Amino acid sequence: MSAARRFIATTDMTTRTHDVTVLGAGIGGLACAIACRLRGLSVELIEQAPALTEVGAGIQIAPNGGRVLDALGVRPRFLNSSAVHLIDGPTGRSVIGMPVGSGFRMVHRADLIAALAARATALDIPVHLNNKIMSVAGEGGTLITKGGETRLVTRLIGADGAHGVTRAFVAPDHKPTFTGQVAWRAVVPVDNWPREAQVHMGPGRHLVCYPLRDGRSLNIVAVEERSEWTVASWSQTDDPENLRQAFAGYAAPVRDLLARVEEVHLWGLMDHGVTPNWTRGRCTLIGDAAHPTLPFLAQGANLALEGAWTLAQRLDDPERWDKLRRPRVTRALAAAGANARNYHLSGAKRRVGHLALRVLDRFAPGLPLLGYRWLYDADVTV
Numbered sequence: 001m002s003a004a005r006r007f008i009a010t011t012d013m014t015t016r017t018h019d020v021t022v023l024g025a026g027i028g029g030l031a032c033a034i035a036c037r038l039r040g041l042s043v044e045l046i047e048q049a050p051a052l053t054e055v056g057a058g059i060q061i062a063p064n065g066g067r068v069l070d071a072l073g074v075r076p077r078f079l080n081s082s083a084v085h086l087i088d089g090p091t092g093r094s095v096i097g098m099p100v101g102s103g104f105r106m107v108h109r110a111d112l113i114a115a116l117a118a119r120a121t122a123l124d125i126p127v128h129l130n131n132k133i134m135s136v137a138g139e140g141g142t143l144i145t146k147g148g149e150t151r152l153v154t155r156l157i158g159a160d161g162a163h164g165v166t167r168a169f170v171a172p173d174h175k176p177t178f179t180g181q182v183a184w185r186a187v188v189p190v191d192n193w194p195r196e197a198q199v200h201m202g203p204g205r206h207l208v209c210y211p212l213r214d215g216r217s218l219n220i221v222a223v224e225e226r227s228e229w230t231v232a233s234w235s236q237t238d239d240p241e242n243l244r245q246a247f248a249g250y251a252a253p254v255r256d257l258l259a260r261v262e263e264v265h266l267w268g269l270m271d272h273g274v275t276p277n278w279t280r281g282r283c284t285l286i287g288d289a290a291h292p293t294l295p296f297l298a299q300g301a302n303l304a305l306e307g308a309w310t311l312a313q314r315l316d317d318p319e320r321w322d323k324l325r326r327p328r329v330t331r332a333l334a335a336a337g338a339n340a341r342n343y344h345l346s347g348a349k350r351r352v353g354h355l356a357l358r359v360l361d362r363f364a365p366g367l368p369l370l371g372y373r374w375l376y377d378a379d380v381t382v
């Protein structure tokens, strides 16, 4: 039985029994609970799901997030990535293969959650499963449960994601806007796929893929620009034919991959921006609750890990934590937005941009990633 399944669903949550209550047992919430426990605080987790699981998809952990996992003592099964390889989608021609050095890991989400859950179990952190919180009140110290009961907490960490109740409580007027992009995700079987993340770029759309686990499955995220809005949910399925149609103009390797897709999920990408304030009363937001991140830099979970660790060190002064952390998060979100535009270039801009990258590929393939050293080299655990 996996560690994630060893948790027992409890409904006997009593009042102000812990120093810290974390709402949401996703990547950010589990990491923050562990970090608080390692600081000697008593901590509990509340999660709406009946079991700690994740969707069947991958996630890239960059060195900045990996350092937090190391400090937490969490070691999920992963593959090391050797490069980020940019490819022109319609022709299939390589544009640049940027070596990433060590510390870039490709992980199955379920494996990451299982490793975090196993660590939480080892640290005796209680997880109240099957407990959906309907709202937060009373300056952030009061939770209203699905059964209508009121539960008081000493300090609340809102790790319940972009659509959670803590975000609604802390920043009720902050509404997302549609980015004009939708994304599909799928996993397909492969043989001997290179241990690298590939980005197949083209006008108005791009496709990212990388191998998982033993390298025999490939995680795919495909993005297309659209004018209409689609539901922002991870669980909406779509006809794989729609995905194949969207990339019908791409070269054979991508079309062959997409021919293998049997199940696909589709959702609209929303721009939430950084929530203007992360604390209200006893409640402080982390992860997607504080700053949902577009997937074009693969940093949402990495930033959630950083936030989880740093907030645990600064729980006595969350306003100060917010002030110190906000510039880095804002910069990362802006960098993610810029990537989407660069992947989707068309016409002369695309030709010139790809030519410049091909020149770099010959003489200095590592150069473009040097521009992200501020992001990847940071070690928030020291």
Ligand SMILES: Cc1cc2nc3c(=O)[nH]c(=O)nc-3n(C[C@H](O)[C@H](O)[C@H](O)COP(=O)(O)OP(=O)(O)OC[C@H]3O[C@@H](n4cnc5c(N)ncnc54)[C@H](O)[C@@H]3O)c2cc1C
Residues within 6 Å of the ligand: 023, 024, 025, 026, 027, 028, 029, 046, 047, 048, 049, 058, 059, 060, 061, 131, 132, 133, 134, 159, 160, 161, 162, 163, 164, 165, 183, 185, 221, 286, 287, 288, 289, 293, 295, 297, 298, 299, 300, 301, 302, 303, 304
């Ligand atoms: C297509 C895609 C690809 C991505 N790829 C990457 C990547 O490669 N690298 C990366 O770093 N990031 C990536 N991200 C971003 C990353 O997935 C998120 O930033 C990260 O999962 C956020 O974690 P979180 O813990 O803050 O929130 P969530 O994962 O949303 O967890 C929230 C938890 O709270 C629970 N919850 C919610 N409401 C309630 C309630 N009312 N009561 C009780 N429990 C509740 C939920 O059930 C859930 O368990 C990607 C995102 C997308 C969309």
